[in-house]
Amino acid sequence: MQLANYLFFTTGCEQALAFYAACGLGEVTELKRYGRDGQPPTAAMEGKVMHARFEGPGVLFYASDNHDAEPMRGSAHILMLEDRGETARLFGQLAEGGTVTTPLGIQPWGDYYGKLTDRFGVQWMLNCRL
Incomplete structure (x- = not known):
């Protein structure tokens, strides 16, 4: 599965x-x-x-x-990465034309993380364990 x-x-x-x-x-x-x-x-x-x-x-x-598609709500893709530089590069690309909702940075749980909604309405979370 x-x-x-x-x-x-x-x-x-x-x-x-x-x-x-x-x-x-x-x-x-x-x-x-x-x-x-x-x-x-x-x-x-x-x-x-x-x-x-x-x-x-x-x-x-x-x-x-789909003619009746609705904006994505209540769900997001989370990409788990291992390289901080790659995380920053990908976050920047996905954010082009979109909206950053959590700026990429070190979070209270200790990971390098950010969240955004891209220009197509899809929500992404990128997380890099340090």
Whole structure:
């Protein structure tokens, strides 16, 4: 058994996945589109992402476009890292165009940690044990 998240976007799934790949989190390993891969589309969804699998070292999640998607609430991806410099680099990239909710820094529990909501509305927590 493995737990994996499924992210829903209204129409920005492909752009979000390209952004995550550019940040170095991994790559799209499966992509199905509305109107091309068996799912009849509405006019607004034609060619949009019906289902995608995103994988990288220690990263696995799924994503798609959905006309009724709501902003992510009450949940976040947490990336557990081992290098402080890599944590700072990745945090900075994911924060571009987004909102930092907890600035990256040493926290009361002793780890280097920060939290943000990226430009696509996905919440991320990055934690590096010192």
